[in-house]
Amino acid sequence: MMDNSYAAIMARKNDIIKEAVGMDFDQFEKPGIGFDYEAMMAATGYTIDEIRRVQSLFSIGNTPIIELKNLTALARKCAAPGKGARIFIKDEATNPSGSFKARRACTSVYQAKKLGYKGVVTATSGNYGAAVACCAAMAGLKCIVVQECYDSKAVGQPEIIEKARKCEALGAEVVQLTVGPELFSTVLRLLEETGYFNASLYTPFGIAGVETLGYEIAEQFRAKVGKDPDVVVCTNAGGGNLTGTARGLRKAGCSAKVIAASVNLSGLHMASDEQFNKKSFTTGHTGFGVPYAVNPDHSDVPRSAARPLRYMDRYVTVTQGSVFYITECLASLEGLEKGPAGNTSLAAAFRLAQDMDEDQIIVVQETEYTGAGKHINPQLSFARRNGIDIRFGDPKDEVPGKSIILPAHPSLIQVTDLDLDHMRKSRIKRAVGTHKDELTDEDIRFLMEETNASEEFVRGVVASL
């Protein structure tokens, strides 16, 4: 009889994942603290051209870019003369399943099919589940989506319930859990039980699938606008969106700055039952964005392919109220109803554009579908019912879990920079961990790549540990 206690399942993690991803992650480990990230990415065996071909088989990609002229005009009304970059969005909601996550799911599902797996399992409360369900439907594979959905009173986040509906509509089995990180042990147990492929968000297949998004941005801007964008803003949670997009931009030779944006949920504990339904954002927030950036390897694969600290030039936060506000701006000024994920980076872009020149270009690289449960109206209704104080005012007064402050004027929308050097230090500390031997030059090089920092910086941090 298999021991299915939490500890026993987690102890089998590496063996289960090896079986369920068809990849031995040990082969990429280096002596010391590092591993060969690029070798792991190359081990997918797919070039970007091949991934584009695979995605086209699933009708994924080639999503339009849209210039938000009215929103740009509004930003210029808030900016100094001559300032206010042109704001564009890449309308990823037009992908099958309604978000960029289709790119991420497609390569995993394709790989699962190729290797002869009968189905796929994924742990996600978000769009990724719908994307995996969608691609699995196209590929004729079975699909299980495991969600963290309810608090202990069985009250579900409306946005997550909508995702459950969508996954079921696309033929998936949805397993719903209460709050807690043991979601991953449940996934591991299901992988053992079914023998399905682990369509994890964090495998190289998933991240390689997002590279096409960055690549397309460069191609489309060159063809339609005649130049590369200056800034690309990515909503950041687990880090895969930013990592894949940045890698794609680099592969296309585009040197646009990559800025991460998350909703500020500081002060709320992500594994707290009591605080679960005090959040008005289920993803794209600092509760995922910060820990996954400084400790990417605590996901459901031994080494995550999402390593955003390697690629971000800047990391800013915006308030919940600012994102709701900008979502309504998008509807009222541009005629586009979109979901919250892309609108997190749109709120950031609206403010960042005001510091840039009028002839510069800032791109929000995703939109997502919206609908019952995940439209701003049900989100705000749910918050108000949970006792959150919703009012107009200055967003800087917002307290996550207590209030949502809608800007009394668009000029009040601000971004707050997170201290990247502080995050780099945390990353180095995490990576070194309990390693006792003196670090080799190879270890230092790994840390430089992990943090996108100089040798001097890394050696300085290591010396201070």
Place this chain on the structure above:
Amino acid sequence: MAKKGDWVQVHSIVLQPEERSDALPEDTKQHPLEMWVKGWLQQDAELGDEVEVITRTGRHAEGKLVDEAPYFTHNFGFLVPEVLKIGDMVREITFGGEK
């Protein structure tokens, strides 16, 4: 009374509070990890009975019968007048000539 072959939802406890991960905040640790699954009921049963279902992927799952013919009720929420005010505000600023 649910009949064999009905589409139902079952509930089970995955981990009792004392079996849960150590890395949990205190409020979460007081509760079990609970699970809900839907499937085709394998025997006639009453709400609250321990039953077996077969899920969309063909898995056999067991749990307490908690819902018959489950359906979704999430919606677009009640009126949030601030949303209308935001729309009016930004249209006025953008197109109404106000700086």
